[in-house]
Amino acid sequence: MISSNDFRTGTTIELDGQVWRVIEFLHVKPGKGSAFVRTKLKNVMTGNVNERTFRAGETLPQAVVEKRDMQFVYPQGDNEYVFMDMESYEQEALTRETLGDGAKYLKEGMSVSILKWQERVIGVDLPNTVVLQVVETDPGVKGDTAQGGTKPAKVETGAEVMVPLFITIGEKIKIDTRDNSYLGREN
Known part of the structure; x- marks a missing residue:
């Protein structure tokens, strides 16, 4: 059990049979009446964000989320991905829906971190950045723009990213996995 006074960003709680992660919290003590904690919660399984207010000192069950380091081994068919546990070397297949x-x-x-709650996989934490090779993009013509525009580029994993006009096929680029943005070239 965890008190609402102990909420911190990243704390996981069980609410209505689901796991929620605290994204934001604010402890409010009005001049009149009792204190309360205003929170913004994210459902770990669905990704929905919800705002909820708790009385100060209210206790809730804390969700114990296990984080396991695993390595992506290979895709299996169109919808499954096989991961290997780095400690026990056991393999586990996850669906595209689980990975999002x-x-x-x-x-x-x-290497990724697999999040488990009650022996169920509820999510995957990817590295914040990945380096991937551009396999398909339109050629950038000198003098195309005065401001520095962007164009779509397809990388080796099939993801599409908007990149600057000077990027060519075969170059390695760094991508932010949180918002699918181009960060720069990589040697």
């Missing part, structure tokens, strides 16, 4: 948008950044040999 993260599936488009997976490269063989990549």
Whole structure:
């Protein structure tokens, strides 16, 4: 059990049979009446964000989320991805729905953190940045723009990223997996 006074960003709680992560919290003590904690919670399984207010000192069950380091081994068919536990060397297949948008950044040999709650996989934490090779993009013509525009580029995993006009096929680029943005070239 955890008190609402002990909420911190990243704390996980069980609410209505689901796991929620505290994104924001604010402890409010009005001049009149009792204190309360205003929170913004994110459902770990669905990604929905919800605002909720708790009385100060209210106790809630804390969700114990286990984080396991695993390595992506290979894709299996169109909808499954096989991961290997780095400690026990056991393999586990996860579906595209479980991985969400993260599936488009997976490269063989990549290390990720698998989040489990009550022996169920509830999510995957990817590295914040990945380095991938551009396999398809339109050629950038000198003098195309005075301001520095962008164009779509397809990387080796199949993800599409908007990149500057000077990027060519075969270059390695760094991508932010949180918002699918181009960060720069990589040697």
